Amino acid sequence: MNTNPPIYILAIESSCDDTGVAVMHNDRVLSNVVAKQDIHEQYGGVIPELASRAHQSNIVPTVEVALQKAGISKHQLSAIAFTQGPGLMGSLLVGSSFAKSMAMALDLPLIAVHHMHAHILAHFIEEGQEKPTFPFLGITISGGHTQIIKVHSHDKMELLGETTDDAIGEAYDKTAKLLGFPYPGGPFIDQYAKEGNPKAYTFTKPKVEAMDFSFSGLKTQIMYFLQKNSKGNPNFIKENLADICASIQHTIVSILMDKISAAVAHTGIQSIVIGGGVSANSGIRKALYDREKTHQWKVFIPKFEYTTDNAAMIGIVGYFKYLNHQFADLTTVAFPRISV
Template identity: 60%
Template sequence: GLMGSLLVGTSFAKSLALSLNIPLLDVHHMHGHILAHFIDDGQEKPSYPFLALTISGGHTQIVQVNSSSNLVVLGTTQDDAVGEAFDKSGKILGLGYPAGPQIDRLAKLGNPRKFEFPVPKAPDLNYSFSGFKTAVLYFLQRETKKNEDFIKENLEDICASIQYTLIKILFKKLEKAVIQTGIKQVAIGGGVSANSGIREHLKSMESKGWKTFIPPFEYTTDNAAMIGISGYFKFLNNDFAGLDTTASPRIHM
């Protein structure tokens, strides 16, 4: 499994580091998603400080990035991550896993204002998504009781409305973070940043004076390049790890 391969990889890295006297670098997975913006692929890169919205199956965070080694979490999810909200909603709709890309594809064909879903309340710059999934479940149970073909007949509109609401939840707090910090450079990262609705909405915020940064598709999901660039910055900073470091698949920032 993941843990086994992580630990095998870690022990191999340690023995290699010891035998060749190579420094060991410990890289934070979510830092990788943020620092992927600095991979040299001809794109304009953000300058410090900037805000990063990290969105994936396991994380939803707003991070103030002051330097490659100084990242401050301003807000985080208190329960589900936004990726889980997409996938759990998709599961209720009978879509396969992962459901996010399918909801994105179907949402393009539907009316985002057709059905209204609640925006969960969470303090400060934090997020909450577990209540959203429950609201979708209850809504669909109620409607299919009246018409058993409700999902089939309205799938595109349901997906569009789900995606519209999740984007609204994400950007409500992100806008708040921009106002509170005065930082108008905003980047997204993590698997869910491949979502076309989120990408388009972020771009549209340039009309409010934001400068936005969207990673190429190949750097949105987990990839070796983002871990490489994180290690590169750590190497430049002489930020080496002790050989007692162990891998953890569930670490949060």
């Protein structure tokens, strides 16, 4: 019989433009609330100053809703976990300052969490699913990050490769803007790609050594391609939208699969765990599942609710750190850039 007292962790995620608050009971999610910021859509991207101001407005009510949905009071909490970085500095400061204040007021331990670790370890949230076994390859694909990480344990990770310029999500969104889609445009490319021919147009894949990525050159190549063809036919994009999207997606997915294959060959590890907002992309999911059949990879893809920024993934890392007594103190600061 387990006589250990339950662990309740309040987790706060504020790395970019979503204010996330979750309550964990050990490794299970009791609530996972996200307050989104629609104001950025009119600007075609996240405006840091507006994001931090919105976090200030959202964080108190979001915490209240998360506690209510979890059915516990703040006095039952065991610790407060928060995103330390990487992310937008102003946004991180709102979350970290609130977490410190709440931990101090309630005399609770404070836990600092690496945002990218959380995307990978979200797979360990207990929902009755099969979980990865160590070591595995963690692939973080989001609007701000593209990394291949060798994950030795919950708290030991080794960076194998990363983007040298644009992240994969940034490449999707910037390309989508060229096609006239609103922000964020990546999901629109994914949607139209399902209806098009992925071999209709050919784009050259960038030559980058080892397991690193580069997407800025591809974005520029697509821009010139669209300009050239639209000059002769002003309706070129509209008339060929599905094929253009399918060809762009095919190229991006192919780049990603090439790099993962290189990492598998380098490490001998065939367990692939992806995380981050772009892991919701249907083309990437299909390509990974195809590799399970053809290359004997073991693929782990998160539920859609854990792909984008959310506090439950911060909470699961907070839980593991709590068990190991890996606590922060009130001098802990947020870092917009922080290594794996």
